[in-house]
Amino acid sequence: MYANKFGRLMFGLYSRNTAAVCGVVQAQRAGGRSGFSWTAVSRQWTLWLRRSTSLESQHHTVPCHMSARSASHSTVDPDEVRRxxxxxxKWWDERxxxxxxHAMNDLRVPFIRDNLLNEHRLGHPGKPLAGLRILDVGCGGGLLTEPLGRLGADVLGIDPVGDSIGTAQVHTAFDPDLRQRVSYRACTLEDLSEDEEHGGGRYDAVVASEVVEHLADLETFASCCGHVLKPGGSLFITTLNKTNLSYALAIVAAEQLLRIVPSGTHDWEKFISPVDLERLLESNGFSVQSVQGMLYNPVSGAWSWTNSTAINYALHAVKAREDPHTEQAQESTADTHS
Ligand SMILES: C[S@@+](CC[C@H](N)C(=O)[O-])C[C@H]1O[C@@H](n2cnc3c(N)ncnc32)[C@H](O)[C@@H]1O
Incomplete structure (x- = not known):
């Protein structure tokens, strides 16, 4: 059980095969052994180090609302959706x-609440987020959507997995108070952002907790977050860092050495460092307010804040009051007229 829990918590359960892990498995097969191979791991480690030093973040802005999206501008990775x-x-099985x-709510709910209270003057004792509209992207079964609704916010949870949305709807239906404020929709962020009624400039906050490491296209995600938020709106993300430590623990130790989680469970390539995430968000008109490390204790099953962002972290960013695309367009119009 310890191993099981440790695997889940540190490394999430939820990613797909990585080229690195496949490489280890293939190398093991080529060597005719079914067990763990140090040679294969060290070869993969070297490959990874080479790759990581040559990694250049190439950020180009894809305004999701400006044109019809091509498949390459979809956030959806079909393998993730299938998983x-x-x-x-299983969403509401706390064990x-x-x-x-479930345990992460002890950190992320106060993180979102307190940062929103700092940004907005709200005065509803008992329902501190009353009057705010929040979009929970990748809500799954509504584990985070519901507590945000209980704090008084109007929350829309979206997820491309229709059955998860079904689970969330059934669970919320048992609470008459929540039913008035929490709703769900099976769709993607890019679909929503193109929807006149529910999309552009409508939300005070967007939440994407443990979601970005499952997306196919982060540029589209960031651009669409900017589009659906009101100017000055908040974006909250929790995710996994892309570090040597997360590679060593999530891929090498958990999958190859300890076999805590099945080989190929995680895609380290989809993890993102706070610096890269910050760069991506800033190029999409956000300013990052805070980044905090999070740590899971496998023995107690509890999360705590930590100074280190080496494995998990939470980020709060705010959308600029002026849309950078509008600004760019205005500048180029001014240039043509001068
Ligand atoms: C690890 S779960 C997190 C669920 C929820 N945010 C929570 O913390 O309880 C990741 C969620 O992201 C969803 N997801 C996968 N691809 C997505 C996409 N392109 N857009 C939005 N959500 C997506 C999955 O269906 C899944 O519900």
Whole structure:
């Protein structure tokens, strides 16, 4: 159980095969051995080091609302959707696959609440977020959507996995108070951002907790977050850092050495460092307000804040009051007229 829990919590359960891990497995097969191979791991480690030193973040802005999206500008990775589809009935099992996400509410709910209270003058005792509209992207079964609704916010949870949305709807239906403020929709962020009624400039906050490491296209995600938020709106992200430590623990130790989680569970390539995430968000008109490290204790099953962002972290960013695309367009119009 310890091993199981440790695997889930540190490394999430939820990513897909990585080229690195496949490489290790292939190397093991080529060597005719089924067990662990140091040679294969060290070869992969070297490859990874080479790759990581040559990694250049190439950020180009893809304004999701300006043109019809091509498939390459979709945030959806079909493998991820398939995997979560298989887990769609398990969201509310507090000791099951999503136990670590249940426990994470102890940190992420106050993080979102307190940062929103700093940004907005709200005065509703008992329902401190009343009057705010929040979009929970990748809401799954509503583990975070519900507590935000309980704090008084109007929350829309979206997820491309229809069965997860079904689970979330059924769970919320049991609470008459929540039913008035929390709703769900099976769709992507890019679909929503193109929707006149529910999309552009409508939300005071967007939350994407443990989601960005499952997306196919982060540029589209960042651009669409900017589009659906009101000027000055808040974006909250929790995710996994892309460090040697997360590679060593999540890929090498958990999958190859200890076999805590099945080989190929994680895609380290999709992890992102706070610096790269900050750069991406700033190029999409956000300013990052805070980044805090999070640490899971596998023995107690509890999360705590830490100074180190080496494995998990939470980020709060605010959308600029002026849209950078509008600004650019205005500047180029001014240039043509001068
Ligand atoms: C690790 S779960 C996190 C669920 C929820 N945010 C929570 O913390 O309880 C990741 C979620 O992201 C969703 N997801 C995967 N691809 C997505 C996409 N392109 N857009 C939005 N959500 C996506 C999955 O279906 C899944 O529900």
């Amino acid at each position: 979560f589809q298989l887990l769609a009935s 099951g696959e999503f136990a670590a996400l």
